[in-house]
Amino acid sequence: xxxxxxxxxxxxxxxxxxxxxxxxxxxxxxxxxxxxxxxxxxxxxxxxxxxxxxxxxxxxxxxxxxxxxxxxxxxxxxxxxxxxxxxxxxxxxxxxxxxxxxxxxxxxxxxxxxxxxxxxxxxxxxxxxxxxxxxxxxxxxxxxxxxxxxxxxxxxxxxxxxxxxxxxxxxxxxxxxxxxxxxxxxxxxxxxxxxxxxxxxxxxxxxxxxxxxxxxxxxxxxxxxxxxxxxxxxxxxxxxxxxxxxxxxxxxxxxxxxxxxxxxxxxxxxxxxxxxxxxxxxxxxxxxxxxxxxxxxx
Amino acid sequence: xxxxxxxxxxxxxxxxxxxxxxxxxxxxxxxxxxxxxxxxxxxxxxxxxxxxxxxxxxxxxxxxxxxxxxxxxxxxxxxxxxxxxxxxxxxxxxxxxxxxxxxxxxxxxxxxxxxxxxxxxxxxxxxxxxxxxxxxxxxxxxxxxxxxxxxxxxxxxxxxxxxxxxxxxxxxxxxxxxxxxxxxxxxxxxxxxxxxxxxxxxxxxxxxxxxxxxxxxxxxxxxxxxxxxxxxxxxxxxxxxxxxxxxxxxxxxxxxxxxxxxxxxxxxxxxxxxxxxxxxxxxxxxxxxxxxxxxxxxxxxxxxxxxxxxxxxxxxxxxxxxxxxxxxxxxxxxxxxxxxxxxxxxxxxxxxxxxxxxxxxxxxxxxxxxxxxxxxxxxxxxxxxxxxx
Numbered sequence: 290x291x292x293x294x295x296x297x298x299x300x301x302x303x304x305x306x307x308x309x310x311x312x313x314x315x316x317x318x319x320x321x322x323x324x325x326x327x328x329x330x331x332x333x334x335x336x337x338x339x340x341x342x343x344x345x346x347x348x349x350x351x352x353x354x355x356x357x358x359x360x361x362x363x364x365x366x367x368x369x370x371x372x373x374x375x376x377x378x379x380x381x382x383x384x385x386x387x388x389x390x391x392x393x394x395x396x397x398x399x400x401x402x403x404x405x406x407x408x409x410x411x412x413x414x415x416x417x418x419x420x421x422x423x424x425x426x427x428x429x430x431x432x433x434x435x436x437x438x439x440x441x442x443x444x445x446x447x448x449x450x451x452x453x454x455x456x457x458x459x460x461x462x463x464x465x466x467x468x469x470x471x472x473x474x475x476x477x478x479x480x481x482x483x484x485x486x487x488x489x490x491x492x493x494x495x496x497x498x499x500x501x502x503x504x505x506x507x508x509x510x511x512x513x514x515x516x517x518x519x520x521x522x523x524x525x526x527x528x529x530x531x532x533x534x535x536x537x538x539x540x541x542x543x544x545x546x547x548x549x550x551x552x553x554x555x556x557x558x559x560x561x562x563x564x565x566x567x568x569x570x571x572x573x574x575x576x577x578x579x580x581x582x583x584x585x586x587x
Numbered sequence: 588x589x590x591x592x593x594x595x596x597x598x599x600x601x602x603x604x605x606x607x608x609x610x611x612x613x614x615x616x617x618x619x620x621x622x623x624x625x626x627x628x629x630x631x632x633x634x635x636x637x638x639x640x641x642x643x644x645x646x647x648x649x650x651x652x653x654x655x656x657x658x659x660x661x662x663x664x665x666x667x668x669x670x671x672x673x674x675x676x677x678x679x680x681x682x683x684x685x686x687x688x689x690x691x692x693x694x695x696x697x698x699x700x701x702x703x704x705x706x707x708x709x710x711x712x713x714x715x716x717x718x719x720x721x722x723x724x725x726x727x728x729x730x731x732x733x734x735x736x737x738x739x740x741x742x743x744x745x746x747x748x749x750x751x752x753x754x755x756x757x758x759x760x761x762x763x764x765x766x767x768x769x770x771x772x773x774x775x776x777x778x779x780x781x782x783x784x785x786x787x788x789x790x791x792x793x794x795x796x797x798x799x800x801x802x803x804x805x806x807x808x809x810x811x812x813x814x815x816x817x818x819x820x821x822x823x824x825x826x827x828x829x830x831x832x833x834x835x836x837x838x839x840x841x842x843x844x845x846x847x848x849x850x851x852x853x854x855x856x857x858x859x860x861x862x863x864x865x866x867x868x869x870x871x872x873x874x875x876x877x878x879x880x881x882x883x884x885x886x887x888x889x890x891x892x893x894x895x896x897x898x899x900x901x902x903x904x905x906x907x908x909x910x911x912x913x914x915x916x917x918x919x920x921x922x923x924x925x926x927x928x929x930x931x932x933x934x935x936x937x938x939x940x941x942x943x944x945x946x947x948x949x950x951x952x953x954x955x956x957x958x959x960x961x962x963x964x965x966x967x968x969x970x971x972x973x974x975x976x
Contacts, residue, residue: 364807365810365811388807389807390778390805390807390808390811391700391778391780391805391807391808392700392707392737392775392778392805392808393808395700395705395706395707395737396737396738398705399705399736399737399738400738414907426907427907428906428907428937428938431937441853442853443851443852443853443854443857444851444852444853444854444907445849445850445851445853445854445905445907446851446853446854446856446857447853448854448905448907448937449854449857449905449936449960452905452936452937453959469852469853471700471702472700472702472705496853498852498853498856499856501702501703502702502703503702506703522857524853524854524856524857524860525856525859525860526860526863527856527859527860527862527863527868527869528856528859528872529839529841548860564864565860565861565864565960565961565964566854566857566858566860566861566960567861567959567960567961567964568961
């Protein structure tokens with residue numbers, strides 16, 4: 290098992306004819322992902338990476354029965370693309386695009402909640418269930434299949450942590466980037482509960498960063514609902530107050546959202562909080578493999 | 588994006604929100620002339636992007652045009668140091684000269700994005716004119732909030748309920764209610780991330796006026812508001828940061844001595860944390876992004892090296908989309924154009940890592956190489972110490 294996506298997932302790519310869309314479509318297909326159609330308005334009938342392109346999501350769905358969509362369209366059109374997918378009946382939308390206006394995302398999120406569509410992102414590297422399905426831009430080869438669920442607000446920092454795990458022989462059930470934007474789809478808590486209920490997952494890694502209160506909410510939730518071990522790292526202890534560090538999410542104002550507040554909340558909830566980003570994999574190894582024997586690769 | 592108080596007040600005036608009469612000046616003479624036209628007394632207010640101006644001496648009352656000249660001269664002469672500027676302070680290029688008002692009552696109004704509730708929020712308090720965050724901590728009851736459904740907008744009853752909370756008379760309540768509606772139209776219409784009036788003043792005459800104005804905009808939405816984008820004051824941004832922005836790099840100058848070049852904001856912050864853990868401190872945040880090419884890497888490296896505070900350089904790249912060989916070629920090219928007499932530690936991992944390492948090894952460029960973050964951090968610490976010894 291894994292969460293949200295597996296070998297049966299059929300997906301479409303919105304924005305498939307752009308540079309990014311084309312490049313990652315080919316990478317996803319190479320990984321074994323079932324990309325069944327593409328969507329770019331005005332390009333129906335063309336193919337991109339041997340995938341047939343449609344003008345609208347509803348046409349692509351009617352032709353293929355896809356249940357997921359991954360979005361690469363430019364930021365000024367991305368909010369609309371997410372809503373189009375949801376309205377057409379797509380159940381899982383992954384939005385890679387970064388730079389979508391916050392107020393657009395507020396409206397999008399309301400719309401999706403009404404339709405019961407699940408969103409990952411925006412501003413995310415996507416989601417991967419190793420050896421089964423990749424709907425994202427992460428390098429597939431650093432992942433191995435196994436028992437650890439990874440959920441993160443960051444991109445390359447997630448690759449770093451996944452690499453550490455894989456090097457130690459610890460595979461992953463599913464890795465999800467929830468995105469760095471202030472308003473997005475699935476939260477830490479939404480994913481932690483799915484990992485808790487997933488039989489393949491035996492432990493979880495949570496990678497947070499400064500700004501907002503998602504880590505504090507996750508901490509409260511973990512204390513109440515999560516029994517499996519959780520290892521966490523929070524980036525940005527040295528980030529200056531009130532400066533935006535790349536992600537719209539990574540911004541501190543006032544006293545809330547600081548790394549120390551998040552670390553304290555997580556530690557209090559029983560999470561093993563790692564001080565150094567270099568030690569996340571090793572810490573999980575000690576917890577999940579106490580006698581240090583055997584690979585945890587499925 | 589932040590704008591100055593005087594710009595925010597111009598926007599307020601254009602949407603019918605009353606502000607004190609005033610004008611902006613770049614010289615003491617100009618300030619004096621404005622005061623002569625307005626009539627004294629006036630307030631002279633430093634125009635910088637930083638809070639805490641009042642306590643730092645950046646807001647002064649002047650009784651005569653001559654005093655205005657002196658106050659402006661003083662404020663414009665030296666950097667303003669507030670709790671938000673850092674010890675070096677910020678240069679003041681303009682002052683706002685404004686007619687004083689007779690204050691009967693000071694209120695607070697703020698509009699912001701509530702991430703937790705995933706909606707816009709409007710907050711009011713009858714205790715304006717002070718540190719509102721302090722009030723929020725000590726007495727949360729003193730602030731009343733309404734959350735806005737984005738698909739509906741702000742219905743009149745919510746605006747009225749906010750105004751009604753402030754305990755004003757009926758005429759003033761109606762005035763504040765329509766002012767809140769105008770503020771929300773501005774907030775939603777121009778993609779603001781923050782609109783704040785502290786204080787909103789009820790004058791002794793009963794008139795309502797915005798004594799201060801703070802408006803921040805969502806950078807991601809500036810493409811649909813070119814008139815707002817044009818308001819950016821580039822003198823508020825450090826020259827290195829401006830240069831980086833032109834190259835599409837995300838650079839923030841910090842106070843430390845280890846320059847870092849990283850791909851991805853999360854990994855960049857984690858790298859800064861790691862530098863601090865080994866006893867050094869980061870000189871900057873520099874995210875070259877996931878899709879950086881050779882030229883961007885070369886530019887990034889040059890920006891990093893032009894900071895005189897940098898004593899050692901730490902390049903930490905986890906190549907996913909960014910290929911390690913492209914990165915290595917960018918570094919080698921940069922090393923050929925500038926003289927590097929600093930220790931450089933490079934940690935490469937990810938796509939095409941072998942080719943990347945080969946490119947670096949074959950060049951004449953001297954650096955220490957690490958295979959993981961822990962080892963890299965130790966090398967950086969040793970390099971900084973070596974230079975000190």
